[in-house]
Each structure stands twice: as C-alpha cells, then as structure tokens.
Amino acid sequence: MRKLYYNGTILTMENELPVVDALVICDGKIEFVGTYEDVNNRGDISEEINLKGNTMLPAFIDAHSHFSAVANSFLQVSLNESTSFHEISSRIRNFIDAHDVKPGEWINAKGYDHNLLIEKRHPDRFFLDTCCPENPLVLQHASGHVGVFNSTGLSVLGVTVQTTVPYGGFIEIKDGELTGYMEENAFLEYLRKVPMPDMSVLMDAYCKAQQLYASYGITTIQEGFAVKEMIPFYQYLLEHNRLTLDVVAYMDMKDDKHFFDYFPNCIKQYCNGFKLGGYKIFLDGSPQGRTAWVRVPYEYENDDDDYCGYGTMTDEKVVDAIKLAGDKGLQILAHCNGDAAIQQYLHAIKKVTRDMDIQSIRPVIIHAQLIGIDQLDLVKQLELIPSFFIGHVFHWGDIHVLNLGIDRAAHISPAGSALEKDITFTFHQDAPVIEPNMLETIWCAVNRITKSGKKLGENEGIDVLDALKAVTINAAYQYFEEDIKGSIKVGKNGDFVILDKNPLTVDKMEISNILVLETIKEGKTIFVR
Ligand SMILES: [Zn+2]
Ligand SMILES: [Zn+2]
Incomplete structure (x- = not known):
C-alpha cells in the first residue's frame, strides 16, 4: 500500500533536503522524499493526497509528560x-x-x-x-x-x-x-494512596487523553513517573490494543521489578505501543511553588531570608540511582528545576562517569528551568540532555520575576545559551501541568513573552527551526529513536503532523494560532480537524 502526499510544504528537519513538496509512504514507512516530478512507479500508488499548500512536518514527540495523569484529569x-x-x-x-x-x-x-x-x-x-x-x-x-x-x-x-x-x-x-x-x-x-476510579471509566479517560495529544500533532508520549499502581491499567490497555500512540514509561526505582515481571517484552522496545524507557527520579520541587532547590535564596520570602527551597534526595541516593540505571543500561530522567538540584545531579553524573559509560544511557535533566549559564559547559561535557519546560516563560514568567528577581527569571529555560553551547535539548509541557500544546511551546521558545505581555530574556529566544527540532528530531534522540522518528527521511516511520500554516514563514507572534489539521501515525490518520 503506497500513499503519495504532494502539493505541500514538507519540512523534513533534515539538514540535507530541508524542504520538499512530495513524499511516499509504503506500509507505514517513508519510502521517498523529494519533488513531485521525481516520484517513481506512479502506477503503484494506491492513494494520492493533495496537501493543498498546507505544511507537513514529522509528528511532534512529547519529551516529558504524565499520560496517566492526563487521563485522570478528565475525571x-x-x-x-x-x-x-x-x-x-x-x-x-x-x-x-x-x-x-x-x-x-x-x-x-x-x-x-x-x-x-x-x-x-x-x-x-x-x-x-x-x-x-x-x-x-x-x-x-x-x-x-x-x-x-x-x-x-x-x-x-x-x-x-x-x-x-x-x-x-x-x-x-x-x-x-x-x-x-x-x-x-x-x-x-x-x-x-488515593484510590483510582473504575476500569471502564478509566479506559475511556485514557482514550480521551490520547485524542488530546493527537490533536496537538503528537504521536509519541510519556508516562513520566510510572508507579506499580498503574500496572493493571497498562495491562488492560495492552491486552485490548487500546494504545493508539507510542508510550514510553519511566519507572519509580522502587517498582521496577513489578514492571519487568509484567512487561518483559517492553524493556527498551515497543510491544503493543508500550516501552519501558528507564527511570525517573526527583531532586527538587517547582519554582512557582518555591520548592525548587536554588543556589541563591528566593526573593520576597517573608519568614526566612536564606530560604533556597530544598533537595528531595541525598547525594548518595542520587549517585546510587544513576549507578543502578547505568548497570541496567536503562535511561535516567531526573526532575531538577533549581540550579542547586542541577548541581547535585551534575556532580553525581560526573562521579559515576569515572567508572561507567553513563553517556550511553543518555541521562536527561527534566525541566532544568533555573539551570545556571555557568553549568552549561558541564552539561555539554557530560552529554546530558536538558528538557526545558519552556512554556513557563509565558505561564509563570511574571511570578518568576517576583520570586527570583528579573536577572534569574530572564534566564529561565535558557534555550538560547544552550544552543550556543551546541547542547542537544528538548521541550515539554509536563502535561497535565499545561496542555501538550506544541505550537504554543514553539511560540514561547521563539518569543519569550509572559502572560502580562512582557519580554523575558529576549536573548534566550531561538529560531523557529531550532524550536521545531527540539520537539521532533532532538526528542527522538532523547528516546533513542532517532533512526525511526523525528525527521522525514527514507526508512523512518510515517509519523506526520499537517499544519494550516508554515511556522517558518508565518509572523512569529502567530505561531501559537497555527492549527493542527491532521496527525498521522505510521501512515494512519489518528486525528483530523
Ligand atoms: Zn517534574
Ligand atoms: Zn513531570
């Protein structure tokens, strides 16, 4: 079954052939990328789809969210x-x-x-x-x-x-x-310990959650903290083939044996759409809750002038966690918002790197919002992947100015500086914290405007193409899936999103108003407006 898409602007996210106007998929995989005139064996094409001038991209990849919590948010x-x-x-x-x-x-x-x-x-x-x-x-x-x-x-x-x-x-x-x-x-x-609702009610909610992600052009999503209480739901989802998206789970270390027992075929590989990607640990809290662990005290803190938030794991525990992940060859994702938490993580990774090839598990810093510019060299050297919660600039930027002062707030999620250091980074929304709205995220990364309309750290803004790469090819790399996802290239999965406007040419302030018209996973339409 060969399908041809033509007459559109196809942004491949590849440096060679960055823009084409036609592609062919065969059995869910990309078979041809190029110009309409160069499509071979036209007679074998079973379906021709006219993109009518719309823009097609590789489908977006969610670098960090909580699928079950998104499902629960419907309840x-x-x-x-x-x-x-x-x-x-x-x-x-x-x-x-x-x-x-x-x-x-x-x-x-x-x-x-x-x-x-x-x-x-x-x-x-x-x-x-x-x-x-x-x-x-x-x-x-x-x-x-x-x-x-x-x-x-x-x-x-x-x-x-x-x-x-x-x-x-x-x-x-x-x-x-x-x-x-x-x-x-x-x-x-x-x-x-709060009990979960009934299975049928929950399954309906998981279905709605997948529709929500798909409506934003996303085909790969994350279970950002998988605990054993979720196992019955995943068993049901897998047994009944209810996963329409690819789900990558990051386990609570305490619960890994349960997941290995129940899903032995899902370790580092997809089985019915589910993959155990590795572990998730938490090193601190959040800046807007003033529980992010920072090196310099918060501002406007009435009761304690030296209040810096706090860490949630001891140094030894962090080192042990990284070692355990390294031993098992499984990835580790560490929630770190404050620069003190990031420092703890960097030190621990550095320590473990001495006797272990920790880079091969591609450790990730989840959120990395208050990462210090001075910490970026070590991030680069240790090959860590920061995944920025860049939407914070818009949603909580004004509050960060109050809590942290303008200088620190201006450098929140410093994608511009990270790009300058040639660091591979991704973006996420931490859904359900905010909706998994990728185009709003791109808009934030490019424009860096707060809810009250103020520019926040303009020099940390990046180009649209770099922002798009953060949620496509870079996110695929974060998942060890750069060979099958993240760009439009022969041999990769036919995962696409079709937009009504080209984000590279539209007015930068209009990016968040671009509509997702269709989402395609392995050649099948899973969302259409
Ligand atoms: Zn988090
Ligand atoms: Zn999270």
Whole structure:
C-alpha cells in the first residue's frame, strides 16, 4: 500500500533536503522524499493526497509528560486558572452535582496555583471542609508537587500530627494541628494512596487523553513517573490494543521489578505501543511553588531570608540511582528545576562517569528551568540532555520575576545559551501541568513573552527551526529513536503532523494560532480537524 502526499510544504528537519513538496509512504514507512516530478512507479500508488499548500512536518514527540495523569484529569475537578478560594469551592461543588458524587467517594481537584489566588496562599483543610465535608478530598497544586487534603481525606489516609514525615517532604502543622497542606515526598506518598476510579471509566479517560495529544500533532508520549499502581491499567490497555500512540514509561526505582515481571517484552522496545524507557527520579520541587532547590535564596520570602527551597534526595541516593540505571543500561530522567538540584545531579553524573559509560544511557535533566549559564559547559561535557519546560516563560514568567528577581527569571529555560553551547535539548509541557500544546511551546521558545505581555530574556529566544527540532528530531534522540522518528527521511516511520500554516514563514507572534489539521501515525490518520 503506497500513499503519495504532494502539493505541500514538507519540512523534513533534515539538514540535507530541508524542504520538499512530495513524499511516499509504503506500509507505514517513508519510502521517498523529494519533488513531485521525481516520484517513481506512479502506477503503484494506491492513494494520492493533495496537501493543498498546507505544511507537513514529522509528528511532534512529547519529551516529558504524565499520560496517566492526563487521563485522570478528565475525571478530576479542574482548578486551572482559579482566582480565589471562592472559585475553588464552587468548582468542587459543581463537580459533585454534575458527576453525582456520593458521600464517601474521593474527590480529586487539580491545578490551583496559590500565586494566582487573591488570597496568595494555599487553602487549608478547614476551608476545604466547608466545600465537601462528606467526601475525602485532595487538592493538587498546578506543579503537582504540593497540595492539601481535607479533614476527611486526612483521616481516611490515617494522617495525624504524630505521622512521621518522609525525607524530602513536609507536612504542615500550625498551633499543634494539621493544616492539611503537604509538600513533595509527603504529598506524593499520600496522593498515591488515593484510590483510582473504575476500569471502564478509566479506559475511556485514557482514550480521551490520547485524542488530546493527537490533536496537538503528537504521536509519541510519556508516562513520566510510572508507579506499580498503574500496572493493571497498562495491562488492560495492552491486552485490548487500546494504545493508539507510542508510550514510553519511566519507572519509580522502587517498582521496577513489578514492571519487568509484567512487561518483559517492553524493556527498551515497543510491544503493543508500550516501552519501558528507564527511570525517573526527583531532586527538587517547582519554582512557582518555591520548592525548587536554588543556589541563591528566593526573593520576597517573608519568614526566612536564606530560604533556597530544598533537595528531595541525598547525594548518595542520587549517585546510587544513576549507578543502578547505568548497570541496567536503562535511561535516567531526573526532575531538577533549581540550579542547586542541577548541581547535585551534575556532580553525581560526573562521579559515576569515572567508572561507567553513563553517556550511553543518555541521562536527561527534566525541566532544568533555573539551570545556571555557568553549568552549561558541564552539561555539554557530560552529554546530558536538558528538557526545558519552556512554556513557563509565558505561564509563570511574571511570578518568576517576583520570586527570583528579573536577572534569574530572564534566564529561565535558557534555550538560547544552550544552543550556543551546541547542547542537544528538548521541550515539554509536563502535561497535565499545561496542555501538550506544541505550537504554543514553539511560540514561547521563539518569543519569550509572559502572560502580562512582557519580554523575558529576549536573548534566550531561538529560531523557529531550532524550536521545531527540539520537539521532533532532538526528542527522538532523547528516546533513542532517532533512526525511526523525528525527521522525514527514507526508512523512518510515517509519523506526520499537517499544519494550516508554515511556522517558518508565518509572523512569529502567530505561531501559537497555527492549527493542527491532521496527525498521522505510521501512515494512519489518528486525528483530523
Ligand atoms: Zn517534574
Ligand atoms: Zn513531570
């Protein structure tokens, strides 16, 4: 089955033949790339598709997100962009009414950002008790790293003032009472104990999540922190062939044996669309939650002038984790936002590099938002791949100026400097933190404009083509898939996205308004507008 695409602007992301007007795919693989006149054996073509002047690119590749959390977000109260406690409360009540939630059922509400609330703080359990006293409730911050439980939630989970706080975590107690607020390892530990919804409901949500990614032109996605509780869902998805996208999972180190047992054919290779790519570790929190671990104290911190956030793993633990990944030949992804966390990671990698070829597992720095310009040489030398959460410039840029001061904020996600040092980097949205909107991400990387319309670190802006490479060929490299994905080249998978405008020629401010018309995976259309 040979399919011809013609009469479009085809951007290949290859240095040789960067723009062509025709390509042929055969059985899902690219067979020809070039000009319409040069297509051979025209008689064998079973389908000719006129691109009508639209632009075709290799499909986008999600360098970091949380597939299951995106699926779950369809089953949760969305608190994105809420502006007050009052709004949080009414969204929760509306959800209870709309979904006919019974007393005792868990409610998961996600996406509030205390910086955007008029109260400028996290709600506490006493407030949340007024929203839904009869249901256990967890409120997750937009960063996913901190949150609040209501009193029913705390008692169902058995949290009391006597509860031991896990290392690298925080459980807030005021006047001898729990406030319900928790951070990092404490929050994540209790969040994991919140029960999941029914299988059929969940599968429907996983299906919607894949449609969401596909609607943004993405065909390869990530399970950015795979824990054993997810195994039954993946078993179901694989058994019933429900994965329409390629999913790469990065495991919690504690749980790897479970994944190896259940998915022995998925280790570093796809089986029914699922691949175990390696491990995920967390070295700190988030800058907007002021839990990113930084070298220079935060600004505007009232209670403690020297507050620098904090690390969530000891130096030895980080070294051990990298060694373990190296021993198994599996990739490691480390969540590091602050420059102190990045320093810890760099030191650990450097240490391990002495007795191990750690570069062969292509270690990744996830987020790398506050990476110091002075740290980039070592990143290059150690061949680390920073994956920048570049959309932060727009979504939280104004808040970063307040928390970090203008100089540091201007260098957040310094793609321009990384490019100058010839570092291979990728971009991600950390969905569901923000939508996996690749064109908005490209727009951010190129324009670096905040929500209030201010330019933030203009010299860190990059060209459109380099930004596109970050979410195609570079992301394919990050996944060890540069031979099959990421560019339009003979022999690679027929994974494409068709756009209504050419991002290379459109006004730079218009890039985020470009529409994804169609998404194609291995020759099959999986999304059409
Ligand atoms: Zn993260
Ligand atoms: Zn993440």
